[in-house]
Amino acid sequence: MSPKKLRSTRFWKTTAAGLLSMTLLIPAASPVWAAEASSTVTADQLKEVYDLLEKNHVSAPSSSKLAETGIKAMVGSLQDPYTQYFSPEELRSFENSVENQYVGIGVRVGEEPDAVYVAEVFDGSPAKEAGIQVGDKFIEVEGVSVAGKKVNDVTEKILGEEGTVVTIRVLRGEETKELKVKRQKIQLPTxxxxxxxxxxxxxxxxxxxxxxxxxxxxxxxxxxxxxxxxxxxxxxxxxxxxxxxxxxxxxxxxxxxxxxxxxxxxxxxxxxxxxxxxxxxxxxxxxxxxxxxxxxxxxxxxxxxxxxxxxxxxxxxxxxxVQTLFPLKSGGALKVTIxxxxxxxxxxxxxxxxxxxxxVEGDLAQLVTALRMAGSESFELTYDRKALALNGVSIVEPFDVIRQDGKVFVPARSIAALAGAEVTWNDATSSLEIASEQGKAAYGADASDYLNQNGTGFVTLDSIASAFANVKWEDNGSKLTVSVNKP
Known part of the structure; x- marks a missing residue:
């Protein structure tokens, strides 16, 4: 396998421990290690310390553990998060991450304050075959409650060995459903x-x-x-x-x-x-x-x-x-910033x-802004049990609706982008303002038409429709539709 130039920014699956032969612990030259420890430390001294620890330390350390620890110490001394040692197992996981592969059930998940839910179900996945749907909220995994858990805690329980079956209980509307899903290798579309x-x-x-x-x-x-x-x-x-x-x-x-x-x-x-x-x-x-x-x-x-x-x-x-991946004789690899x-x-x-x-801040606002710059003049957004569509095209963007006290609240940045307006903070009046040539709406911190949920500002659709004549909406308690026509 020849060296490959690649990136290493955020790898979530490199967790398995591995082995490395002693000959790779002691390279022909080790200038970085020597500089960190002592200007007189040599490869022979490193080997001598290794032998003494392996033969005499009361903990009876294994040669593989000493070797791996030594390699990781050398890599760590560089203080470069992108230079990494991969054991054979970690290398396979790393290569899978580059190719967008993992073992799981084939869903994309989202998180809200009290639940983790299904944001997308991939076509041809075991989740699709088992009947999991967008909007399903995870209640239990393998009989253990995951209510209120963070997204990483839930996904960690769902992931597992290829070919095994995971039992998942979900909340769909007012019903609970128990589904058995076989874990398989998933190739996410790149x-x-x-x-x-x-x-x-x-x-x-x-x-x-x-x-x-x-x-x-x-x-x-x-x-x-x-x-x-x-x-x-x-x-x-x-x-x-x-x-x-x-x-x-x-x-x-x-x-x-x-x-x-x-x-x-x-x-x-x-x-x-x-x-x-x-x-x-x-x-x-x-x-x-x-x-x-x-x-x-x-x-x-x-x-x-x-x-x-x-x-x-x-x-x-x-x-x-830029990093290059250097294969090692052990089957692992060293990824080095060059x-x-x-x-x-x-x-x-x-x-x-x-x-x-x-x-532009905000995921949906970014997409809407790009589409408007690309030529869109009118928009129709539909939201139905977490499933989101824009102009009839299914999209996966963070978006939520709060129905409270007979009012419907939506994220301020999202609705502003749909209306072709800008969101600003007015220090003089201590209010959030949404404004364009078509209209203006202002919301003080205590306004009845404004909510702050976990740092995200929500405004009522009534207030937006009153300020911007080109915004129309309807909601039946399940499905929400927002239409914005060209001014």
Whole structure:
């Protein structure tokens, strides 16, 4: 297996312990370890200490534990969170994370103050086959209550070994249902295509896996065949992946140039160049947020510099370094930071991030803003038992509805974006204001039409409809529909 350039921003599954042979604990040269311990420490001394501890310490330490501890100490001395040692088991888990694979039941979950619920059920998954539906709230897993538990606690109980069965009890409306679901290897889609009226293509890229560049090209061709007039590419929450995928993706939008400038340990710039690319005949918009990292930032930064895209959302993560994966004879691997990179116009990314061209807070507000910039003038949002659709297209965005005292409250940023309005705080009046050329609504902290739930501001649809004539809504207690027409 040859070294691969990749990213390492947030890996959640590298938890298994592993073994490493003693010969790898004692490399031919260990300058970093020596600098941390003593200028006179040598590889022979390290071996001597290893032998003495293995043969004499009262705890009778195993050679594998000593070896792994030594390797992790060397890696830790670098104080680089992206340089990591992987045991064989951890390496398999790491590679699965890059390829967007895991063993589970095939759902995406969401969290609210008192429950964890199903936000999405993947097609062809064991969850789909077992009858799990969007909006189901988890009550018990394997007979143990998970009511009020955090999302990580619930998912940890649901995940398990491939081929095993997990019993889940869910609340669906007023009914409880017990379902048995077989855990299987799940391949999450890395590239998802959707089409919004009027002729707006949407492509979500979840990670830069080994084939996500090919899938992006395929899905883009399908959308072009459907006659799209603009394109929205969603890189939010994308932690990155393989640099080669980003290199192939940039060629879908720019004919030739530099993807990134790099700086190695000797401060040598070895630009990553490309040619034989193409361009697109329509405007392109990227969605990014604070979890868009590494390869996501490589692609976004390059296309911003070439003036090909407008980025919408919040400042990106700021992971501007490149790692290479070095396979070890033991079956594990060492992932080593070898370079820092800059954008084509030499903008720094590492620990800084990229600023969007249009700053927008809030997930649904970001999507709506991107669609409006891409050509949408009217919107219809439907919300039915956690299932959310925008202009008839199913979407997965954080959104909640509070029905209280005969009023219907929705997130302020979301409804403001739908209405084409901006949300600001007025210090002089200590009030939240939602305003556009079409109208204005203001909410003091004690206003009856305003709620603050866990840091999120909610406003009543009645107050919004009164202030903005182009906003209409109806609610039957289960399904909510909000329509916003062109002013």
């Amino acid at each position: 590239v998802v295509r959707k089409l919004f009226d009027p002729g707006i293509g949407y492509i979500q890229i979840a990670s830069f896996s080994s084939d996500s560049d090919e899938k992006l090209a395929q899905e883009l061709n399908v959308l072009k065949g459907q006659g799209i007039k603009s394109l929205v590419v969603d890189l939010r929450d994308n932690p990155g992946g393989l640099l080669d995928s980003a290199l192939n993706m940039v060629k879908l939008f720019v004919k030739e140039g530099v993807l990134i400038h790099t700086s190695d340990r000797n401060n040598v710039d070895d630009p990553v160049s490309f040619k034989d690319g193409t361009t697109q005949p329509f405007p392109v918009y990227f969605l990014v947020n604070e979890y868009s990292a590494s390869a996501s930032e490589v692609l976004t930064g390059a296309l911003q510099d070439y003036g090909v895209v407008k980025a919408i959302g919040t400042k990106t993560y700021g992971k501007g370094s 370079e820092e990179y800059l954008t084509p116009k030499l903008r720094k990314v590492n620990k800084v991030g990229l600023e969007p061209d249009r700053k």
